Amino acid sequence: MTRRPWTLPLLVLALGGALTAVRAAQGRPGGAFAALLLFALLAAAVSPLAFPRSTGAAEARRLAEADGRPIVYWRPGCAYCLRLRTRLGFRARRAHWVDIWRDPEAAAAVREATGGDETVPTVVVAGRAHVNPDPAWVRTRLAR
Structure with missing residues (x-):
């Protein structure tokens, strides 16, 4: 059975996007940027691009x-x-x-x-x- 290798990275990005939106709505642009950067790096690490x-x-x-x-x-x-x-x-x-x-x-x-x-x-x-x-x-x- 083949699986979709991009499911986990996309879920990580979606979670990061949601956290970024919450931080931005709270008026914390620095925290929003940090969360987006962290989740983007994590998504890249668990994606096929890292290999x-x-x-x-x-x-x-x-x-x-x-x-x-x-x-x-x-x-x-x-x-x-x-x-x-x-x-x-x-x-x-x-x-x-x-x-x-x-x-x-x-x-x-x-x-x-x-x-x-x-x-x-x-x-x-x-x-x-x-x-x-x-x-x-x-x-x-x-x-x-």
Whole structure:
């Protein structure tokens, strides 16, 4: 089942817009601006924009076999995925990222690796799955 990755960011923006309107109506423009900025940053963080461009599961496997780089299965709104992404920094672009909400085959691969759950991030290195690995460990795999 595919899901809509923009639902959570849009809800965050709507909540931020409502709080901004309340603060502005109270005559607190500084608080309104701060709330809008905070919620816009939060919406960007939980959106697909915070992650490298996703490929399909089949394409990621093909590329990983060719270049030996890890595959990272993720989904929008996942705090652990965001933690991994931010801790990897610019190195994150070296991995092959697959959004399990966009690709049913990817979700099935994660369920197979995790015993039936869609636990992400699941990182596949050399054909072996690692569920929610330490970002430092993933960083060493990307440095190779």
